[in-house]
Amino acid sequence: MHDTQGLHEHEHEHADGTVHAHEHHHARGYDPAFRVHEHAHPDAFEALTHISSPLSRMDARAKLIAALVLVVAIVVSPPLRFAEAAFVLACLGAYLLLARLPLRRVLARSAAVLPFALPLALIAPLQAAGGSLNAGGLFGPEAASGWVAAYGIVSKAWLSACAVTLAVATTETPELLAGLKRLGVPEVMTTVLAFVARYSSALVEEVRSMRVALASRAPRMSRRQLARLYGHLAGAMVLRALERGERxxxxxxxxGFDGSLPVRRKTRLGAPEALLVLCAVLAAATIALY
Incomplete structure (x- = not known):
């Protein structure tokens, strides 16, 4: 659909079958038969938010509420049994299929929580009654209940990360922040999140440009030498990212930035959003009551 300025959105399909949707502005007299659009999609995780699907067109508030309900149910329940974990994975898999997201990239992003959860999980088998360490070590008889707790920590952290990752992967950053603000989150928090999202990408770009510069100037340096050099250049990298952030x-x-990022489309709560939240509530009740 066109507006008065010629701004509209259409879908386009790539060779791998992924369908993206972007806004376009055409001049008057545009003939689609004689002009072809070319689109460049970065490798960043945010590129997944442009994949066209029924879930990507939903209101951000419904996706945030559904993810929150499911995460709370996972966290407050005892360590999930096999049937419960399989049920949660089935729900997340159905969401993944409806969102048309690539499984590998979603798993890679959700696995980012494991380096933080695994050290905490490994401490659980060593803990004995009263907060002391058991004498049998990781594989002693006293560590059996600790391994159950360790499984609960890792499984809950990863499943919660999967739920949040799926919600974020189907919602553009401005829409996500606008949804948080419409749910009553203080504006100062959404502004901080907006700057974190923007400046984290600036920091990643500075790291990438520094790696390219090092590879072009010293292509034969060993990994140990590169690690030592990165340690010396860490301060310079932070200063460069800070200067770029100020610019x-x-x-x-x-x-005209006024503290909130512009949203390219207006969404509202409707029947699809209510169905999504209802499914999340029913899934949470199933986990809690099973």
Whole structure:
């Protein structure tokens, strides 16, 4: 559908079958038979938010509420049994299929929580009654209940990360922040999250450019030498990212930034959103009452 300025959105399919949707602006007299659009999609995780699906067109509030309900049910329940874990995975898999998301990238992003959960999980088998360490070590008879607790920590952390990752992967950052604000989250928190999302990408770009510069100037350095050099250049990298962040902020102010990112489409709660929240509530009740 076109507006008065010629701004509209259409879908396009890539060679791998992924369908994306972007806004476009055509000049008057545009003939689609004689002009072809080319789109560049970055490898960043945020590129998944442009995949066109029924879930990507839903209101962000419904996806946030559904993810929160499911995460709370996973966290407050005892360590999930096999049937419960399989049920949660089935729900998340159905969401993944409806969202048309690539499984490998979602798993890779959700696995980012494991380096933080695994050290905590490994401490659980060593803990004995009263907070002391058991004498049998990790594989002693006293560690049996600890391994159950360790499984609960890892499984809950990973399943919760999967639920949040799926919600974020189907919602663009401005829509996600707008949904948080409409749910009553203080504006100062959404503004901080907006800057974190923007400046984290700036930091990643600075790291990437530094790696390219090092590879072009010293292509034969060993990994140990590179690690030592990265340690020396960490301060310079942070300073460069800080300077770039200040330039980005100044550019945003020049373009009328008022504390909130512009949202390219307006969404509202409807029957699909209510169905999504209802499914999340029923799944949470099943986990809690099983």
């Amino acid at each position: 980005i902020h100044a550019a945003m102010l020049c373009r």
